Amino acid sequence: MPTYTFIDSDLLNTVLLSDEPERLPSLATRTTSSLQGPKATALIQSVNDKNDEHGTLLGEIDWKEHTLSIGGVGARWDELKSKPAGVNDSTREWGWIGKKYRVKYDHDVWRARVGSAHAKVEATFTLRKNRVLHHSSPATIDFTSDVSLQDRLFLILVLIFCEKKRQERKVNNHMSG
Numbered sequence: 001m002p003t004y005t006f007i008d009s010d011l012l013n014t015v016l017l018s019d020e021p022e023r024l025p026s027l028a029t030r031t032t033s034s035l036q037g038p039k040a041t042a043l044i045q046s047v048n049d050k051n052d053e054h055g056t057l058l059g060e061i062d063w064k065e066h067t068l069s070i071g072g073v074g075a076r077w078d079e080l081k082s083k084p085a086g087v088n089d090s091t092r093e094w095g096w097i098g099k100k101y102r103v104k105y106d107h108d109v110w111r112a113r114v115g116s117a118h119a120k121v122e123a124t125f126t127l128r129k130n131r132v133l134h135h136s137s138p139a140t141i142d143f144t145s146d147v148s149l150q151d152r153l154f155l156i157l158v159l160i161f162c163e164k165k166r167q168e169r170k171v172n173n174h175m176s177g
Helices: 149-176
Strands: 003-006 014-018 027-034 037-045 056-062 067-070 073-076 092-096 099-106 109-114 121-126 140-143
Touching: 037 149, 056 149, 067 149, 092 149, 099 149, 109 149, 121 149, 140 149
Parallel strands: none
Antiparallel strands: 003 014, 003 140, 014 027, 027 037, 037 056, 056 067, 067 073, 092 099, 099 109, 109 121, 121 140
16 A cells, blocks of 8 residues: 655645655655745655655646646646535545545545545545654555556645645634634
């Protein structure tokens, strides 16, 4: 089961180390920002497990244009995601190249399934656990072995997107309530 570990707590600017470096390259996220917030988050193939500008661009979340792209193919968020009919929880459906993924958050874990809510979990994104007296546990994304590289890249971007939006809602709810 391939796993990526987020080295830093900032999901938008970190290295994602692969647990299978001989088979899967490490990745990195790098985000440009303005005074209004992030502009774009690039997902790059990491060079020497560092977050630098020498990696190959694999995908991107454009926070200003509301688009997500992989390998130069992109679409607007509102074309890619929806809330499934009859669902009253945090589940969102994301479509990419003929596949539908159901993504759901529950207790510091995001899970993505292909197709129905009862399909097997294809990706599990466990959030960082900060501890005061012990070492913190980094965020990780685990994939089943049959998830293609393209689907893996898509799900990494979707899960980062979903977590950033969840954090924003949490801050906004705290400030307004």
